[in-house]
Amino acid sequence: MPVIASALSSLTALSALALLSSLAPGVASAQGAASLPITAQQKATAQQVSQAGVPLSELSPNAPDSHTVKRGDTLWDISGLFLKSAWRWPELWGMNLQQIRNPHLIFPGQVLYLDKSNGRARLRVGQPVGGDARLSPRVREGSLDDAISTVPVHLLEPFFNEAVIFQSSDELLKAPRLVATQEGRVLLSRGETAYVRGELGGRREWRLFREPKPLRDPGTREVLGYEAQYVGTLALTREGAEGTGADGKPLVIPSTFTVSTIRQEAAVGDRLAPVPPREFDNMVPHAPPQDVAGQIVSIYGEALSAGQNQIVTLNRGSRDGLDRGAVLALWRDGSTVRDMTVADKPLIKLPDERHGLLFVFRVFDRMSYALILNVKEPVKSGDRFTQP
Known part of the structure; x- marks a missing residue:
């Protein structure tokens, strides 16, 4: 606590709230404070606070003194191994805001040590040197393919491989279109040729889609974006051109594509x-x-309800302060029932109950996509979420 007390003494109360809420979630609320001017000294001091670790009371009851990272581990698994609240990983790791946005990687074989001192705990990486462990708050640089993932990659792959999302109707209207097929075929299969018109911007790999549907805010009915039906992928083989026909009139030659997957x-x-x-x-x-x-907009894949490891769309995005890696709590609204224990049987409202966690992995301006980490009951459109 001396570190935090000393650090906070140099900050104005509101500036400290704004900074600490972004660097050490759960320490303070940033309502009304985020717009205040922040000096370089204040920011540096708040980062010092964020790097002080977590109180020992926040550690998991069975938190080990060390853990050897294994292939198949995820960052979420390891965080839950050490912490009661796995989303407090940045504090346990001693990350400042910049390190949260661009973290070092963790690899199988590394040993993580729990360093406890002055009533607080931090996690460090041990590098064996001559039989002793040299502790460092950083981890080695290496190949992304070898590093552990935050959540199981296979749960997100279907989304990243097939999702077709647009943020605005203008963006949707400008999408290139398939205008003809080889030999006038009605339908195309893998390996066949397709002809496309539209601005390609130098990109060579494309997804084919149809039937885009608007994603509307459950409360305001604002269109937050569009989600389309995935058809397959195409690869550009020859760019289109503009020429002149035999009659001297302008002639458009469409781009040539090959169907890669379908x-x-x-x-x-x-x-x-x-x-x-x-x-x-x-x-x-x-x-x-x-x-x-906010609220759940839809279940990815057009299901009516979702459970653990499924993906949902949220009606909050970067304009609302969400970013990749944010963890959110799911809530079930308490129902209204009659109290049958008294004569007049009045209506009473049961308290709302928290029943799950979301992990945000794709963020747009007005909406986001999140993975359901755990949940007690089926999730449906309109369900509420908040900070954890």
């Missing part, structure tokens, strides 16, 4: 979306940097 047969009229970058890396589980509350 989920369902492609047809003229289907449209294209660029394959987005895969973003499995650099996601640190943490509480949102500010208070957030």
